[in-house]
Amino acid sequence: MSERTQTEAPLAGTDRPLEMGGREFTSRLILGTGKYRDNETMMAALRASGTEMVTVAVRRVDLDRSSDEAILNHLDPDEFFLLANTAGCYTADEAIRYARLARAAGFNEWIKLEVIGDEATLLPDVQATLEAAKVLCDEGFKVMAYTNDDLISALRLEDAGCVSVMPLASPIGSGLGLINPFYIREIKSRLSVPVIVDAGVGTASDACLTMEQGVDGLLMNTAVAVADDPVAMADAMRLATRAGRLAWLAGRMPRREVAVPSSPTTGMLD
Amino acid sequence: MLPRLHLLTNDDLLADERLLRRAGALMERGGGRLALHLRGPRTPGRRLYELGVAFAGPAAATGAHLLVNDRVDVAMALRGSASGVHLGGRSLPPAEARSLLGDEVLLGRSIHGEGETTGEGLDYLMVGTIYRSESHPGREPAGPARVERLAAARGLPLLAVGGVTPGRVGELRRAGAHGVAVIRGVWDAPDPGRALDDYLARLEPDGREDPPMSSKTDPSTRTMTLVVNGDEREVPHGLTIAGLLEALELVPGTVVVERNREIVPREAHAEVTLAEGDQLELVHFVGGG
Numbered sequence: 251m252s253e254r255t256q257t258e259a260p261l262a263g264t265d266r267p268l269e270m271g272g273r274e275f276t277s278r279l280i281l282g283t284g285k286y287r288d289n290e291t292m293m294a295a296l297r298a299s300g301t302e303m304v305t306v307a308v309r310r311v312d313l314d315r316s317s318d319e320a321i322l323n324h325l326d327p328d329e330f331f332l333l334a335n336t337a338g339c340y341t342a343d344e345a346i347r348y349a350r351l352a353r354a355a356g357f358n359e360w361i362k363l364e365v366i367g368d369e370a371t372l373l374p375d376v377q378a379t380l381e382a383a384k385v386l387c388d389e390g391f392k393v394m395a396y397t398n399d400d401l402i403s404a405l406r407l408e409d410a411g412c413v414s415v416m417p418l419a420s421p422i423g424s425g426l427g428l429i430n431p432f433y434i435r436e437i438k439s440r441l442s443v444p445v446i447v448d449a450g451v452g453t454a455s456d457a458c459l460t461m462e463q464g465v466d467g468l469l470m471n472t473a474v475a476v477a478d479d480p481v482a483m484a485d486a487m488r489l490a491t492r493a494g495r496l497a498w499l500a501g502r503m504p505r506r507e508v509a510v511p512s513s514p515t516t517g518m519l520d
Numbered sequence: 521m522l523p524r525l526h527l528l529t530n531d532d533l534l535a536d537e538r539l540l541r542r543a544g545a546l547m548e549r550g551g552g553r554l555a556l557h558l559r560g561p562r563t564p565g566r567r568l569y570e571l572g573v574a575f576a577g578p579a580a581a582t583g584a585h586l587l588v589n590d591r592v593d594v595a596m597a598l599r600g601s602a603s604g605v606h607l608g609g610r611s612l613p614p615a616e617a618r619s620l621l622g623d624e625v626l627l628g629r630s631i632h633g634e635g636e637t638t639g640e641g642l643d644y645l646m647v648g649t650i651y652r653s654e655s656h657p658g659r660e661p662a663g664p665a666r667v668e669r670l671a672a673a674r675g676l677p678l679l680a681v682g683g684v685t686p687g688r689v690g691e692l693r694r695a696g697a698h699g700v701a702v703i704r705g706v707w708d709a710p711d712p713g714r715a716l717d718d719y720l721a722r723l724e725p726d727g728r729e730d731p732p733m734s735s736k737t738d739p740s741t742r743t744m745t746l747v748v749n750g751d752e753r754e755v756p757h758g759l760t761i762a763g764l765l766e767a768l769e770l771v772p773g774t775v776v777v778e779r780n781r782e783i784v785p786r787e788a789h790a791e792v793t794l795a796e797g798d799q800l801e802l803v804h805f806v807g808g809g
Contacts, residue, residue, distance in 0.1 A: 265675075282809025292807065297656045307808025310749045310801065311775055313768060319806045322774050337808050346782075351803050354783045359674030422809070 271392040271413035278283035279491045282471025289324040299484035303331040335362040342382035372422040376403040387411030399433040416448035425452030454490035461494025522721040523555040524699030534560040552583035559589035576601035583790035593603030614639035624793040626758040644677040651683030664695040689722035708749040762790040
């Protein structure tokens with residue numbers, strides 16, 4: 251049986267834009283801007299990926315000028331929609347503080363909320379994430395919340411007012427791919443807001459497989475940034491994200507435990 | 521840092537309805553390098569206060585400093601909108617003014633004789649009358665040598681006033697003046713904006729201010745200690761957030777400032793004067809996932 255819904259029938263391989271928080275995005279791929287070996291490579295990769303939204307982190311200015319890390323020296327905020335994150339925060343208060351600083355930069359009121367609960371796995375502290383999400387949504391932020399692949403947490407985050415819920419495919423930076431497709435499908439089937447799978451994609455097949463679950467988009471960083479050729483990988487991710495999306499929209503054939511011939515069984519020679 | 525160009529007014533200028541427009545244009549031109557003094561010995565406090573309120577916006581928008589002459593009460597009523605107070609010989613004693621105004625406000629004083637005592641708590645001195653001036657026709661000009669002697673003796677930044685034309689700025693700076701104060705040199709110029717530029721160019725020949733972190737080379741300047749991104753920094757007393765960003769050579773539009781855990785909106789950077797012990801976080805966007 252097809253996993254797609256009636257409302258999203260494909261039109262000759264076309265897709266609708268991703269609608270989220272009152273904005274429309276043609277690309278369903280969101281890229282991070284960390285870990286690239288240099289800014290030129292990063293910019294080339296972002297462009298090759300076709301992404302319209304990129305994540306950035308909030309950090310202290312290096313007053314000794316030992317590094318040129320101000321990303322806006324390289325990245326034009328008119329070319330890419332900036333999604334600031336709260337990466338590295340371990341408490342709700344900390345994440346709220348970072349979100350407010352990010353908004354004061356003056357670009358938009360969107361925030362990728364992540365509150366980490368454990369240093370070894372970087373798995374999210376869902377309770378703290380929910381707490382911060384409530385405060386930030388009340389303050390008018392458009393919150394995209396990074397969370398575990400847990401349906402109940404996802405529902406709570408949607409109730410809190412998040413514009414998107416972002417369950418992980420597998421731990422941040424692990425490249426393990428989609429560990430639990432069933433849970434991701436559960437979440438997608440029960441939420442009204444877009445579900446973006448964030449973290450864990452390692453290569454193009456992971457991206458494609460994840461999109462084939464029917465989710466609305468993907469957010470990734472490491473898989474592209476640390477590939478031997480980040481620009482080629484960005485292009486691959488663009489194609490894979492789109493391929494997975496179209497395959498899901500097209501509606502896959504049912505799985506059967508028996509073989510069924512593709513060619514007519516009649517009209518064979520005696 | 522203490523601006524090098526101080527533009528004074530008089531009672532006639534303060535009564536002129538065009539003042540806001542004219543001075544606003546000059547503030548825009550001078551930005552943080554300019555201090556406008558609301559000076560009018562016979563102007564009522566009410567008028568001074570109203571002008572101060574009217575100039576608060578332009579001052580905040582341009583980074584220009586706004587100083588009130590003599591009237592400590594008016595400056596207090598203006599709260600954060602006035603950067604400081606300039607005292608005269610008939611004003612409150614500096615120590616009293618300082619205790620009323622607090623440590624964040626720029627405080628200076630005029631002196632005319634070299635033997636004149638100045639009092640405690642001052643950030644700068646204004647020394648006159650250096651050249652023959654229409655504002656003080658009866659005074660015998662003291663010449664740049666007075667600046668030189670006072671600079672050595674008093675250990676405070678000096679502003680030279682009285683008949684200072686752009687052409688005289690060079691010798692005053694060489695004599696040790698931090699900057700100059702003018703009235704007619706700008707207001708009565710055929711093109712006040714160009715006159716302002718001329719003064720500024722000669723005061724800062726390389727087009728930029730000395731870094732405010734100059735306390736090491738000039739131990740006499742009053743300084744305060746801030747904690748910026750976790751590290752202690754000595755900066756000049758009375759520095760604004762805009763001044764700090766400028767001194768650190770940061771592009772203001774890309775940096776977000778948190779002062780004592782509260783975000784200071786960008787529009788307020790020029791008007792927020794920092795205080796001893798302030799904890800500042802300067803953050804920006806970096807690459808991240």
